[in-house]
Amino acid sequence: MILGVAGSNGLEYIQETDVKIVYGVDINETYLKACQSRFPELKDRLRLLCRNVSDIDISLPTAEYVIANLFIEYVGIDIFTMQLLKISPLHVSCVIQKNREEAFVSQSPYMNSFKEISAIHRDISETKLTDSMENIGYRFAGKEEYCLPGNKSFIQLEYTYQKIEV
Numbered sequence: 001m002i003l004g005v006a007g008s009n010g011l012e013y014i015q016e017t018d019v020k021i022v023y024g025v026d027i028n029e030t031y032l033k034a035c036q037s038r039f040p041e042l043k044d045r046l047r048l049l050c051r052n053v054s055d056i057d058i059s060l061p062t063a064e065y066v067i068a069n070l071f072i073e074y075v076g077i078d079i080f081t082m083q084l085l086k087i088s089p090l091h092v093s094c095v096i097q098k099n100r101e102e103a104f105v106s107q108s109p110y111m112n113s114f115k116e117i118s119a120i121h122r123d124i125s126e127t128k129l130t131d132s133m134e135n136i137g138y139r140f141a142g143k144e145e146y147c148l149p150g151n152k153s154f155i156q157l158e159y160t161y162q163k164i165e166v
Helices: 029-038 077-087 111-120 126-135
Strands: 022-026 046-050 065-069 091-099 138-148 152-161
Touching (some): 029 046, 065 077, 091 126, 126 138, 126 152
Parallel strands (some): 065 091
Antiparallel strands (some): 091 152
8 A cells, every 4th residue: 555645656666566456545636547547557456545544534445565655744643653553554664754954845946836735744753653653563674764955865664563462
């Protein structure tokens, strides 16, 4: 399952795998239609769901793997972990953005286009995310950091479900 699939985040990697079903979840139906048209070869395996993941009452199917790249910043850690409990994945991969100096969105001629999403953006603490994941049974499994211009970086965090012994 790809949370925040947008125009197709990650679907190019599904084409040559043996994944039987991939769920793409996004709040924007226009983006979901773009996914469908960009990847017609996935039509039997691609299930696109128009859902507002911020709404804790939505239904989500179970999935073995969840990808949430640059997504948690928009729903927050608490909602993200509550939704993971519904999905029950064995593995979770997510990317968060760290800003050392500048704002989340870099200076560009398109700044006005990002005003709405910048208003709902939350800075995500890597430590708080990992603590929250551990509280729901996910063990930290790895980290990669990718440096970006403007004193920013993408931090990819991997988690694996580990049954909590009581």
